[in-house]
Amino acid sequence: TSLEGWKQDPIGKIGGVGLTTYQYLRMMGGVDTAMPDNIVKRVIEEILDKAEVKMPTNKDLEFIKTIDQIATISGYRPIEICWMTWLVQSEGDKIRMEKYRDTLDRI
Numbered sequence: 001t002s003l004e005g006w007k008q009d010p011i012g013k014i015g016g017v018g019l020t021t022y023q024y025l026r027m028m029g030g031v032d033t034a035m036p037d038n039i040v041k042r043v044i045e046e047i048l049d050k051a052e053v054k055m056p057t058n059k060d061l062e063f064i065k066t067i068d069q070i071a072t073i074s075g076y077r078p079i080e081i082c083w084m085t086w087l088v089q090s091e092g093d094k095i096r097m098e099k100y101r102d103t104l105d106r107i
Helices: 019-028 038-050 060-074 078-087 101-106
Strands: none
Touching: 019 060, 038 060, 038 078, 060 078
């Protein structure tokens, strides 16, 4: 499935499936993309702000395209950027990457 026209896709037509869920399902199906959930948005917007780079992030579709641009510039894949944002979020007194390091090493 493609990002454009996602609402017309049979999955996109299911009640309660928004763009974030749609993108998550695409990622789980092997599509190299990102999802515009709150954690990913918060981390990417913070990075762009600290770098003093203006890229569109307000609307979900433009945010996904911004991740694609960051991927092209950085050499990381959109899906890698998406999952990395989850790993740098803190949970309690340490970042998730530290908390799950042993599990990640096994994966």
